[in-house]
Amino acid sequence: MQPSNTCGRAERRLFPKSARLRKRFEFLRLLDSPHKFATKGFLVVWQENDGGQARLGVTVSKKVGCAVVRNRIKRYTxxxxxxxxxxxxxxxxxxxxxxESAAMDFGAVRRELEKAFRHIGTSPCSSALRSS
Structure with a gap:
């Protein structure tokens, strides 16, 4: 169901700066996190935050492929x-x-990441977050 003020357009799902990990210390804090989920093409590491929303950081090494491939994976993610x-x-x-993620198309990347995100959504730490 669409809100009446969107004039038929799909709901806007933005990716603001507040939803991104941008500083080195934010990535380093996740290194010690015990919460990890591996798929064929990705490793997802997460930790609770007090920011009130999920935030994303993407790491793609040069070992994965050339710049075009790395940028495509980051875009899909x-x-x-x-x-x-x-x-x-x-x-x-x-x-x-x-x-392995270098050879994946958008559909494959989406399936892999949604599997990881479902796992995060059902992890024990997330149930405490949702109740507050």
Missing amino acids: RETFRQVRLLLPCVDLNVVARR
Whole structure:
């Protein structure tokens, strides 16, 4: 169902700066996190935050591929997160791409990340976050 003020346009799902991990210390804080979920193409590391929303960081090493491939993976990851971020608990996420992700199309990347995001949504730490 669409709100009446959108004039038939789809609901806007933005990816504001407040929903991104941007500083080095934010990524380093996630290194010690015990919460990890691995898929074929990605490793997702997360930790609770007090910011009131899910935040995303993407790490793609040069070992994954050339700049075109790395940028494509980052675009696909951000787009998938943008579409589901309101359904996620208040966590900081770092999605680390593996070499296998270089050959994936958008549909495959989306399936892999949604599997990880579903796991995060059902993890024990997220149930405490949703109740508050």
